[in-house]
Amino acid sequence: MELFTAQQIQSLNELELLVYRYINEHPNTVPFMRIRELAAEAHVSTTTVLHFCKKMGCDGYAQFKWKLKEQAGTNQETHLPDTLNELQNFLWRVGTPEYDAALDEAAGLIARAERVFLVGIGNSGSMAEYGARYLSNLGKFALSVTDPFYPVTVTPNVTMTAVLLSVSGETVQILHLAQQFKARGCSLIAITSSPQSTLAKMADMTLPYYTTARRVGSEKYDLTSQMPALYLLEALAHRVYNRLLE
Template identity: 40%
Template sequence: MFNYEIIQSLNDLELMLYRYIMKNADKVVYMRIRELADEAHVSTTTILRFCKKVDCEGYSEFKIKLKMHIQKNESNKINDDTSIIIDFFKKLDNSELEKKLNTLCDLIKAANNVIFIGTGTSGILCKYAARYFSSIGRFAMYIDDPYFPRNYKMYEDSIIIAISVSGETATVIDHISNLKRENSTIVSITNSENCTIAKISDLNISYYVQRERIGISDITTQIPVLYIIESIGKRLHNKVIDSHM
């Protein structure tokens, strides 16, 4: 409702009115124009001029749009309870997941290189995963830049672990498609197995939690991914110890 261009066009009195409205929006939708003028210490003329600048014919239309703006923001509030995480951990007693985690450990043990690939928040998790694996004695690298130089020959006989919530990140799919030609084993960690990255992987681990977004930003919890990363690392460490005994 109040974009950058509109705010830039306001004069000092209108900016003072804007600041008052932002702090007291819930009250303003029920105020008469004279009440708002008195409270904000501006004239009714300033208020009507302000309404015009925010593309409203008059004060009544402005109050309707302001109320809709408040309701929209209320509907965008996110769920902050722990039910999603609790539900994920309840599903962990799953023999299929156990089998996949153990299979992945064996693949990592046999690979020449371990490389994590992802972008955005998943890219940050790739960096964490590479550091975590290296800390337990299995050196790993990560690629979190979609435009990383693509000398794919050096990744021959590597295991590539792609992390993606949606499983539809175009640059990651492009990386995977090229790496498959170099005899690399592709493993993916995604929210669902019904996505492109999961379908083109040799092994997919999916965790199925409720997707959450704010606008274009995906804020789906990453706790399941952290659990999977750390679980694989610990199992791998124990397998290496067992093989030396």
């Protein structure tokens, strides 16, 4: 049974979503944390945590922790949760006028660039390869960069845009590449789950998708859903194609 409903998630603002993400990523730790500790870890105020708890149908933080403990007692993480609620929440947010405007702005940066790079490693690297191929199929040549040691060179008077994919926005190798692209005058578009991440702060603009990072097994294999990133890449490619027809 899911602790949060799609309707509850849709009601959250950006700061409350940071609380939601932290709780989903640390379900066994939060029930034993004080409200100030949770606020500090999620990088929000205690007031934001309380507002989050109320939107989850609780009178306060104490009742919310009790619900978390009760959930933990019936679900020992033996099964991965269905990601439908998160996907519905993402699609609702991406349909807002504000997000639509952000997609248009990002598509403009890509369409105007003479060189386009899609950057990622691991699962995000697979998305970068797909995005580069998809753009190229639509007539906008793009290259994927999945090697963290890729040499970023400068060609005078050539406009460049890099689309950087990272769930956490804190992957050291991606941040290093972002610094190199930025230093060479490249426009940066971040596609990440965390709008408060280092990558988001480095980028010229960010397309956040607020999914929960999920890892399983002793090796912590990454099973975070890439469906939001996939949608954003295709949506951007379609808008770029339409601009090229103008």
